[in-house]
Amino acid sequence: MYFAQLLILGLLAGAVLSLVAIGFTLVIGVGKIANFAHGAFVAGGMYLGYEAYVAWHISPYLTLLPALAFFALVGWAVAEVFEQRGRKVGEVGELLVGLALLLLINGLLEVAFTDNPRSLTGVNIGSLSVTGISIPWTELVAAIFTFAVAGGLHVLVRTSRWGRAMRATAEDPVVAGLQGIRVPIVQRMAVTLSIVVAGLAGVIIAPFTVLTPSAGTTFLISAFAVVVLGGIGSTAGAVLAGLAIGIIDSMAAGYLSSYWTTLAPLLIILGYLLIRPNRVTT
Amino acid sequence: MTNRAAALATRYRGPLALLAVLVVGWLVAGAVDATTVTILVLALYYSIGGLSFNFLYGSLGIFSLAQPVFVAVGGYTSIYLYNTYGISPWLSLFIAPVIAAIIALPIALVATRIGGGAVLTALVTLIVAEAATPLLIAIKPLGGAIGLYAKSPPNPTFWDMQFANGADFVKILLVINVLLIGFWMWWRHSKYGLFTTAVKDAPEAAASVGVANARIRLSVFLVAAMLAAPAGVVYAQYNLLTSPDLFLGATAMFQFIVVALVGGAARPWGALVGSLIITWLSQEVSNWSGGNAGAAPLTFAVIFVIMALIVPRGISGTWERIVERRRPKVSASLGPIAAGRSAAPGDGPGAAARREADGEGVTSPRITAT
Numbered sequence: 001m002y003f004a005q006l007l008i009l010g011l012l013a014g015a016v017l018s019l020v021a022i023g024f025t026l027v028i029g030v031g032k033i034a035n036f037a038h039g040a041f042v043a044g045g046m047y048l049g050y051e052a053y054v055a056w057h058i059s060p061y062l063t064l065l066p067a068l069a070f071f072a073l074v075g076w077a078v079a080e081v082f083e084q085r086g087r088k089v090g091e092v093g094e095l096l097v098g099l100a101l102l103l104l105i106n107g108l109l110e111v112a113f114t115d116n117p118r119s120l121t122g123v124n125i126g127s128l129s130v131t132g133i134s135i136p137w138t139e140l141v142a143a144i145f146t147f148a149v150a151g152g153l154h155v156l157v158r159t160s161r162w163g164r165a166m167r168a169t170a171e172d173p174v175v176a177g178l179q180g181i182r183v184p185i186v187q188r189m190a191v192t193l194s195i196v197v198a199g200l201a202g203v204i205i206a207p208f209t210v211l212t213p214s215a216g217t218t219f220l221i222s223a224f225a226v227v228v229l230g231g232i233g234s235t236a237g238a239v240l241a242g243l244a245i246g247i248i249d250s251m252a253a254g255y256l257s258s259y260w261t262t263l264a265p266l267l268i269i270l271g272y273l274l275i276r277p278n279r280v281t282t
Numbered sequence: 283m284t285n286r287a288a289a290l291a292t293r294y295r296g297p298l299a300l301l302a303v304l305v306v307g308w309l310v311a312g313a314v315d316a317t318t319v320t321i322l323v324l325a326l327y328y329s330i331g332g333l334s335f336n337f338l339y340g341s342l343g344i345f346s347l348a349q350p351v352f353v354a355v356g357g358y359t360s361i362y363l364y365n366t367y368g369i370s371p372w373l374s375l376f377i378a379p380v381i382a383a384i385i386a387l388p389i390a391l392v393a394t395r396i397g398g399g400a401v402l403t404a405l406v407t408l409i410v411a412e413a414a415t416p417l418l419i420a421i422k423p424l425g426g427a428i429g430l431y432a433k434s435p436p437n438p439t440f441w442d443m444q445f446a447n448g449a450d451f452v453k454i455l456l457v458i459n460v461l462l463i464g465f466w467m468w469w470r471h472s473k474y475g476l477f478t479t480a481v482k483d484a485p486e487a488a489a490s491v492g493v494a495n496a497r498i499r500l501s502v503f504l505v506a507a508m509l510a511a512p513a514g515v516v517y518a519q520y521n522l523l524t525s526p527d528l529f530l531g532a533t534a535m536f537q538f539i540v541v542a543l544v545g546g547a548a549r550p551w552g553a554l555v556g557s558l559i560i561t562w563l564s565q566e567v568s569n570w571s572g573g574n575a576g577a578a579p580l581t582f583a584v585i586f587v588i589m590a591l592i593v594p595r596g597i598s599g600t601w602e603r604i605v606e607r608r609r610p611k612v613s614a615s616l617g618p619i620a621a622g623r624s625a626a627p628g629d630g631p632g633a634a635a636r637r638e639a640d641g642e643g644v645t646s647p648r649i650t651a652t
Contacts, residue, residue, distance in 0.1 A: 034405060101587075103540070104584065107583035111574060111576035262416045263420070273396060
């Protein structure tokens with residue numbers, strides 16, 4: 001019973017990790033950019049959902065649509081900056097832009113909402129009871145959203161023309177360019193898409209997550225862990241690895257002690273890198 | 283000044299500048315009010331951490347976000363040893379780097395072996411930095427999330443390093459800064475420094491003449507960790523406290539990098555210059571905004587954004603470039619031959635002269651008119 005409960009909690013938490021990581025794997029694989037601000041956009045989405053609910057009483061689920069437009073615009077601008085700096089200064093230039101954005105979003109959220117943790121308590125859409133274990137619908141919706149996004153992206157990348165262009169770019173940008181694929185546009189689309197997914201993920205997890213401005217860093221790290229375990233560029237890998245880390249987290253917290261939740265995935269990933277340091281070269 | 287004295291002054295420009303900074307800083311520390319002392323302590327503390335980052339990044343291009351961890355090692359070593367065994371923090375200044383190096387070893391093994399350049403090392407070291415807080419909380423003797431408070435003896439002596447006056451800490455940090463910058467200046471021209479440059483710029487060529495790449499990369503990482511530790515010792519004594527939040531809080535994490543990169547990546551003076559400017563600016567903004575807690579981190583962030591977009595070389599780097607441009611490229615006796623040779627590639631002969639004529643040069647028409 002206790003085990004089943006932990007398993008379900010782990011799966012739900014893992015779905016959130018997967019959702020954050022799907023965009024990250026896309027941006028590393030296709031965009032060839034390790035966007036350090038990825039988690040910060042999740043944090044931005046969380047506070048967007050929070051503010052919309054607290055200030056205008058709009059349900060986070062209704063906020064999703066305007067958030068989509070907002071993050072698409074922001075994402076395109078950010079992709080443009082990455083592209084410019086990347087061309088001029090190279091990899092370190094992109095790293096700096098990512099770090100700078102992370103700090104900037106963090107700082108802005110801190111000024112606007114202070115450092116105190118907040119939570120969005122008003123959104124309650126009931127809960128589902130499975131063999132005596134009650135699961136809040138808010139978390140279920142997030143999990144369903146994860147699978148929808150992952151499935152949608154998978155189909156898009158596998159079947160559409162645009163998806164083929166993305167896969168070609170991921171494999172070899174130069175050759176893809178020679179075949180007439182507009183590589184800069186494809187890469188910008190990938191960055192934009194990843195930021196949109198990150199922002200929407202933030203909005204959808206806002207009802208059941210503790211909101212802190214620095215959550216961006218935590219999300220970045222878990223996304224990185226998931227991507228390394230799941231393999232760069234693989235949506236299915238990101239989902240599986242996310243669920244696995246979620247379950248490990250939840251078991252560690254349930255059977256050991258609460259601080260293991262944060263520690264366990266970090267140790268797993270460090271141990272993994274120590275054994276196979278060459279796994280993650282993009 | 284005679285020619286000989288001038289030549290000597292040019293030759294020992296670095297050490298002389300360090301000496302001047304030390305003397306001026308020492309005098310300033312004794313003369314300013316309490317608020318300025320607080321700013322100076324912070325600035326000098328950040329600059330040591332930044333220097334440690336800069337040393338590693340400049341030597342090998344390893345972008346380490348784990349430096350705050352080694353600073354924290356310093357803080358914890360000092361307070362723990364003092365509280366438990368009564369060991370003076372002055373001794374901890376030397377013990378902490380050793381412990382930092384031991385802790386850095388496994389991290390260095392991952393960070394220096396991983397392929398994929400600066401971005402991946404940055405992510406891996408970020409994981410280390412994030413893992414440090416829960417680890418510290420998990421180790422019971424280190425005080426958990428609250429941390430450790432230094433015991434205060436009834437009559438603190440010099441050996442307890444507990445001064446009521448912040449200015450004393452400014453002086454200690456100043457000396458450490460000057461020593462570390464001096465160390466780096468020496469290192470650059472030492473055998474190890476040259477090996478390191480070789481490993482960074484041409485690993486295959488270095489290996490072929492017998493430089494042990496892996497060992498050099500590993501030891502530079504360890505040295506950088508050792509440089510960071512003393513900052514933690516002094517900062518913990520200044521606060522009489524060591525805690526995860528003090529060293530590894532969300533805002534504390536990135537300040538070293540910002541300070542180093544804004545000041546100028548890979549330059550011995552970079553972190554000190556960047557740190558003084560940024561700390562002062564963020565204090566001003568914080569005052570101006572009426573003490574909003576988020577104002578200082580936001581200032582850091584905005585400065586960092588400006589730097590990442592406009593001056594990727596940082597302040598020191600940009601300054602060097604300006605000096606380079608203004609320096610007359612032609613010596614009067616050698617004339618245009620030297621002009622062609624000394625100009626930067628692509629500039630073409632006469633570029634220096636053109637720049638002079640373009641109005642940067644009210645300085646010296648006589649040089650171009652040879």
